[in-house]
Amino acid sequence: MKQKINLAAILIAIFFIYSCKNTNNSHKKEDAVTQVKEVKKEHSKKDCNDVHWSHHKGEHGPENWKNLCDDFTDCGGNAQSPIDIISQSAVKDGGLNALKFNYGKSKVNIINNGHTVQFNADGENVVKINDKDYKLLQFHYHALSEHTINGKHFPLEVHFVHKHSDKDFAVLGIMFVEGKENELFKKYLEHFPTKKATYKADETIDLFKLFPENKSYFYYSGSLTTPPCSEVVSWYVLKNPVEASKEQIEKFSKILDNNYRPIQPLNGRKIKLFDK
Numbered sequence: 001m002k003q004k005i006n007l008a009a010i011l012i013a014i015f016f017i018y019s020c021k022n023t024n025n026s027h028k029k030e031d032a033v034t035q036v037k038e039v040k041k042e043h044s045k046k047d048c049n050d051v052h053w054s055h056h057k058g059e060h061g062p063e064n065w066k067n068l069c070d071d072f073t074d075c076g077g078n079a080q081s082p083i084d085i086i087s088q089s090a091v092k093d094g095g096l097n098a099l100k101f102n103y104g105k106s107k108v109n110i111i112n113n114g115h116t117v118q119f120n121a122d123g124e125n126v127v128k129i130n131d132k133d134y135k136l137l138q139f140h141y142h143a144l145s146e147h148t149i150n151g152k153h154f155p156l157e158v159h160f161v162h163k164h165s166d167k168d169f170a171v172l173g174i175m176f177v178e179g180k181e182n183e184l185f186k187k188y189l190e191h192f193p194t195k196k197a198t199y200k201a202d203e204t205i206d207l208f209k210l211f212p213e214n215k216s217y218f219y220y221s222g223s224l225t226t227p228p229c230s231e232v233v234s235w236y237v238l239k240n241p242v243e244a245s246k247e248q249i250e251k252f253s254k255i256l257d258n259n260y261r262p263i264q265p266l267n268g269r270k271i272k273l274f275d276k
């Protein structure tokens, strides 16, 4: 009798251990599935931040930016930049106003981020457009120019990136032509980092002097020209260029290494002209 009870106890114990194990296993499985899902989710998010992209043709090149990760899909959108500006088709628009600059003197950090040479300026530099303030975040360079005018590239283009809100940027683009020495390049070209690095400049510079005197512009609605290519940019491409010497342009172009995005289709967008 005692033996029977013992046997029954053992059988019950085995049953419990077995069923517990089973429950544990199925919990473990569910946990594992959830974990994989979370890792995947995190992975694709992280992917977009860390994803490698390039200006040069190939797997990571401009034609493929839209496929590199979820947040880059705008790169395949309908209102992308840069574009070719056909000056004949730009419509003079009385509704456009002169850009009102409220730029001060700034100290700058010159950064090579692997895609461009960028100047981060301290202090408040603001441009007022249609009574809205846009704060200067940074300016950076492309070689060749990203925008073309009547199908023609310029050797360099600078972009002054201003922000009003997350969905409202104003970027001012200025073309370079070969001519007299450029004062800013004369001061700093020697210090432009040729690979990922930062140079802190000591002096303050007068940013307003980097613009041409006549600030007539072409306006159109477009995007950032690098991933994520968000379509949040009002573009003001100045009609008049600034100058730099042949030597300066050659030296800088070597560092920039063809960091320009190919021309994007206009898709019915209108280009407007403010001419003074």
Ligand SMILES: [Zn+2]
Pocket (backbone or CB within 6 Å): 140, 141, 142, 159, 225
């Ligand atoms: Zn740019």
